[in-house]
Amino acid sequence: MPEGHTLHRLAAQINTVFAGHPWRVSSPQGRFIAGAQRLDGQVPQHAEAWGKHLFVHLGPEVWQVHLGLYGAFSFRGDADFAAEATVGAPRAAVGTLEPRYAEDGWLIPEPPKGAVRARVSARHGWADLRGPTTCAVLDLTEYQAVVDRLGPDPLRQGISQDARADAQLRELFLHNLSRRRISIAAALMDQAVIAGVGNIYRAESLFLEGLDPYTPSNQLDPERAAPLWDRLTEQLRDGVAEGRIRTVRTGGSRRHWVYKHQGTACPRCGTVIKAAELQGRRLYWCPGCQRD
Ligand SMILES: [Zn+2]
Incomplete structure (x- = not known):
């Protein structure tokens, strides 16, 4: 999608x-x-x-x-x-x-x-x-x-040229997370929590932030959730600039850290990357890197 x-x-x-x-x-x-x-x-x-x-x-x-x-x-x-x-x-x-x-x-x-x-x-x-x-x-x-039914879209930051409005989008994301008992992985796909994130950005942002995808959304410390917003903002902006999703920014042919890499060794820690169904969509994560 x-x-x-x-x-x-x-x-x-x-x-x-x-x-x-x-x-x-x-x-x-x-x-x-x-x-x-x-x-x-x-x-x-x-x-x-x-x-x-x-x-x-x-x-x-x-x-x-x-x-x-x-x-x-x-x-x-x-x-x-x-x-x-x-x-x-x-x-x-x-x-x-x-x-x-x-x-x-x-x-x-x-x-x-x-x-x-x-x-x-x-x-x-x-x-x-x-x-x-x-x-x-x-x-x-x-x-x-x-x-009004959509959550904040990270790519709408900067549109109003109003730093306060941008900060409010981030605050709204943190607020929405705090009100969901579902896992953080499910919350990121809920367009009322945050708008625009799909399966690839979900997997890759949670990996890079070291977040266990099954952590309940309302138990995620805001000090962990705020960098997740910033990470998604950066990834989505790269996607707009490049027209495709590439989250491995270190060069080489690998484009994604964990997305569709289940069954292979994590390039960071060597643990086998896992995949599981979550609400009808496939979730990918590294149990070694994503512990909390
Ligand atoms: Zn790992």
Whole structure:
């Protein structure tokens, strides 16, 4: 599943290629026709991410997308369309485009392939959304209700240019942890506790902080929890900058410390890395390094 860094990259990309100009919106697959009609011809003002949700603001309306496990956007366009090919779940690479233009000067998009829930087009290119968990048009009240249910997103630090607001996000994380009796590993995946963390960042942050994933969230000392927030912030920011998750920062080919390394020796202490199911998702940890 795409983790929060992917959604923040996606928001940035949508701002680059779509914001400020009228766009065309359709639903080739047919499952988003009414929503597409509400968005079509409007001007997307700006896109933002909250955890794993993408919101595109168009005045009183907000387009909400959650990619879920399989969703992805693919971007195509001419030389004036600055976009990476895909953002979301990995897709096969696409070939080069021979651009053709309509009389109004707009690039003629290729016919949609597969189940395209939504197609958004600008003058120089388009994006196809396939396989999202959520694709909906919200009013501002509904938008606020979704955001209010989400925990703090480390990647929203710095957006308001207000150090006090950033400190409040961190405090809210500590507060949310103190109110959960579930394990810290389960709490990190609860989007109401912290928004944007997925399975890889969970495993890797707990490893680097030396935290036993089964420690009850409300028994975690704030002096241990605060550096965990900072660690996740650093890891997510690296993910935004690099477009992929690489938590081993010492060079070499290994990208993750414990994620999907179960059954092998921990590179730090030699203990065999373990994996276990926890609430339907796989948890990875080193029992030697993660003791408290
Ligand atoms: Zn270890």
